[in-house]
Amino acid sequence: MKKIMIDIDDVISDYSGYLGLVNEFLKTDYKIEDVRGYYIQDLVPENQKEDFIQFFVTQNIYDHSSIFPDCIEIIKKLNERYDVYICSAYVFRDNLEYSADSLKYKFQFLTKNLPFLDPHNFMFLTKKEILNCDIKIDDKIENLRNAETKLLFNAYHNQSISEEELKAQNVIRINNWLEIAQILLNEEIN
Ligand SMILES: [Mg+2]
Structure with a gap:
């Protein structure tokens, strides 16, 4: 075989889980076309990155995808x-x-x-x-x-x-x- x-x-x-969590955190309405590169979380501005990661690690991405x-x-x-x-x-x-x-x-x-x-x-x-x-x-x-x-x-x-x-x-x-x-x-x- x-x-x-x-x-x-x-x-x-x-990708809907990652994008959904980013939008939920930022209160934005980003579309997948807005993502530059591989990492969707790179949409989060540098000064909010730390807080986003703290929020993200409490989630199971597959509950949202x-x-x-x-x-x-x-x-x-x-x-x-x-x-x-x-x-x-x-x-x-x-x-x-x-x-x-x-x-x-x-x-x-x-x-x-x-x-x-x-x-x-x-x-x-x-x-x-x-x-x-x-x-x-x-x-x-x-x-x-x-x-x-x-x-x-x-x-x-x-x-x-x-x-x-x-x-x-x-x-x-x-x-x-x-x-x-x-x-x-x-x-x-x-
Ligand atoms: Mg893959």
Whole structure:
């Protein structure tokens, strides 16, 4: 069986949790297009950063995020044809102590929403490129290294990667889970 590594954030779970918490804290109405770079919390002005982090670490991000459409059903089908692994970074840049909570929340998110997956196939690490895998699905292009099939999940922070660059790195940009089903399960998009 071929092995697939699937990321959580911005692949299974969307950005609405982070953005919602930032807007709730700042009392703003930022849209995802306003985010520059990878970290949504960088919308918070420097002089309010500390207070935001204090607020953020009291939250479970997955209580505020949505799951991408069709994702659960398609992972369930993938799991019948492939060895499915989940691989997600858990170290929280802005407060290292929170990383332990982050890991717990990720584990709980997976067992709740993807109960058909074997928890032994959950991997929590940042340097995903150290792992070889047949297929990788991630929203960060550097996390796709050392895979035969590289699927870049379209996200606010990877828009600037050109088609030429993707081609040069043998990466396919995908826009939604139905496109993943089409590629990996040969299922037509309705
Ligand atoms: Mg991600």
